[in-house]
Amino acid sequence: MSSSIPSHATVNSTATTNFKSRILPFHFPVLKSFRSTLLSTNALSNSRFRKSAHQYDAQSTTNTLSKSQNRTSDSVYSLPSTVDLLALCEEGKVIDVLEYIGQGAKVDYGVFTALLNSCCNLKLLEAGRRVDGLLKGTKFRGDLELNNRLIEMYSNCGCMKDARKVFDKMANKDTSSWNLMIKGYGDNGEGDNGLALFEQMKNAGLQPNSETFLVVLAACAMAEAVKEGVFYFKIMANEYGINPEIEHYLGVVDVLGKSGHLIEAEEFIEKMPINPTAKIWDALRNYARLHGNMELEDRAEELMFSLDPSTTSTTIKPSLPPRRKQSSTNMLEEKDRVREFRCAMPYKEEGEGRLKGLNGQMREAGYVPDTRYVLHDIDEEAKQQALQYHSERLAIAYGLISTPARTTLRIIKNLRICGDCHNAIKIMSKIVGRELIVRDNKRFHHFKDGKCSCGDYW
Numbered sequence: 001m002s003s004s005i006p007s008h009a010t011v012n013s014t015a016t017t018n019f020k021s022r023i024l025p026f027h028f029p030v031l032k033s034f035r036s037t038l039l040s041t042n043a044l045s046n047s048r049f050r051k052s053a054h055q056y057d058a059q060s061t062t063n064t065l066s067k068s069q070n071r072t073s074d075s076v077y078s079l080p081s082t083v084d085l086l087a088l089c090e091e092g093k094v095i096d097v098l099e100y101i102g103q104g105a106k107v108d109y110g111v112f113t114a115l116l117n118s119c120c121n122l123k124l125l126e127a128g129r130r131v132d133g134l135l136k137g138t139k140f141r142g143d144l145e146l147n148n149r150l151i152e153m154y155s156n157c158g159c160m161k162d163a164r165k166v167f168d169k170m171a172n173k174d175t176s177s178w179n180l181m182i183k184g185y186g187d188n189g190e191g192d193n194g195l196a197l198f199e200q201m202k203n204a205g206l207q208p209n210s211e212t213f214l215v216v217l218a219a220c221a222m223a224e225a226v227k228e229g230v231f232y233f234k235i236m237a238n239e240y241g242i243n244p245e246i247e248h249y250l251g252v253v254d255v256l257g258k259s260g261h262l263i264e265a266e267e268f269i270e271k272m273p274i275n276p277t278a279k280i281w282d283a284l285r286n287y288a289r290l291h292g293n294m295e296l297e298d299r300a301e302e303l304m305f306s307l308d309p310s311t312t313s314t315t316i317k318p319s320l321p322p323r324r325k326q327s328s329t330n331m332l333e334e335k336d337r338v339r340e341f342r343c344a345m346p347y348k349e350e351g352e353g354r355l356k357g358l359n360g361q362m363r364e365a366g367y368v369p370d371t372r373y374v375l376h377d378i379d380e381e382a383k384q385q386a387l388q389y390h391s392e393r394l395a396i397a398y399g400l401i402s403t404p405a406r407t408t409l410r411i412i413k414n415l416r417i418c419g420d421c422h423n424a425i426k427i428m429s430k431i432v433g434r435e436l437i438v439r440d441n442k443r444f445h446h447f448k449d450g451k452c453s454c455g456d457y458w
Helices: 007-023 028-038 046-055 059-071 085-090 094-102 109-122 125-136 144-156 160-169 175-187 191-203 210-223 226-238 246-258 262-270 278-290 294-307 309-314 349-364 380-388 391-402 419-432
Strands: 329-333 338-342 409-413 436-439 444-448
Touching: 085 094, 085 109, 094 109, 094 125, 109 125, 109 144, 125 144, 125 160, 144 160, 144 175, 160 175, 175 191, 175 210, 191 210, 210 226, 210 246, 226 246, 246 262, 246 278, 262 278, 262 294, 278 294, 294 309, 349 391, 349 419, 380 419, 391 409, 391 419, 419 436, 419 444
Parallel strands: 409 436
Antiparallel strands: 329 338, 329 409, 436 444
C-alpha cells in the first residue's frame, strides 16, 4: 500500500541527496550511517551527532553539511539560529520544528503556542506529546493558556485521559479550562463525564458563562440526559442571568432529538421567543430521519427550505447517503509518522490479506453490506466489493498488521464516515479486541467492544 510522505520527510530526502553527492567518494560508510539518521523522525541531539562524527572521523562531512545548510533553507539541518520556527509551525511542519529544538534551537512562548495549535489542528497526537514533554522542562510549564492549549490538543486528538491529567495538575484553572474539558468529553462520546465535571465546577463556586452552557448541553445530548438538559437550560437564565442565544436553543433541540423526543422538540421550536433558523429545522429534520418519522422530516425540510432555499441542493432522501464531492482520504497515525490511504490506491499484499480475513469474520458475526452507500451504477456484487475497500477499512487493516496487539488505532478521515463503514467498524472492534478511534469531518467515533461512542448518530 502506498502512503503519503509528510513534508518533513521530503526535506530529509533532499538533504540526503545533497549529502550523498558531496561525500560518497570519500565516506561511503558515513553515508550509510547518516542516511538512516536523516530518515529518522526522532529529533537528533547534538551529543549524538558529535559522537557519530567522532566515530567516523567525519570532520569533512560536518563542513560539507554546513555548506549545504546555507544552500538549502528548507533542510532540517539548517543552523538553528537562522530558523524561523513560527513560520514552520504556520506551514504545519511540526516534526521539523521538533528536530530543530532537539538540535538546540531556542524556543519561546510564541513557538510553544504555535506548536500546540498546529498539533491540535492537524490531530498530531504523538507530536503533541513531545511538545508536552518539552514544555514540562521550561519555565512555561505552569502557564494557564499553554495548559489550556494542551487540553484542547489532547481532546481534539481523542485522548481524554491525557487531557484530564493536564487538567488535574493545573494549579490555576479558569472558566475556559473547565469549558474545554467538558467540551472534550462531549465531543469524544463521554457526556456523563462532562456533566460530572460541570457539577464539580458549580460546587467549586465558579461562575459558568454562555460557552459553558453550550458545551454542557452538548454533553447532555451525547449522554441522552434529557431531564438534565432541560434543567440546565432553565437555570442558565433564572440563576445565572445568561440570556439564551440561538445556539443554546439548538443545543436543547439536540438533547430532545437525539433521545427520540421528536414531538417535544418540535413544540420547543414553535415556542421559542426568537425565530428559528434553517439550522434549527435542519437539526429536527435529521433527528426525524434518524428515528424514522418521515412526516416530521418532510415538514421540517419544507420549513428549512423556506428559510434558506440554497439547502435544497444538499437535501438527500433517507434511502441514499450523502454524495461525495471529493475522494475519500484517511490518515492512520502511528507513533512517529502519519500514513495516508485513499480508496483507489493499491494496497500492500499482507494488508489486503488481513482485510479479506476481517471481511470473512465480520460476515460470520452478522455483518450485512449496506449497498445503498455505493452510488455508482454497478451490479450488487460489485457494490459489495467496493464497500470492502473504503479507505478507513484499508487504514485499519494496515494498522492491525503494523502495530502491537491491543494498541489503539487512530484514524483521521476527511469526509463523513458512511453508515456501512460505521456498522462494519463496530463489528471489527469486537473481533480484534481493540479500540478504534475514527475522527471524521463531524466528530470522534470511539469504537470498542462492538459499540460506538456516538450512539449511532453523527
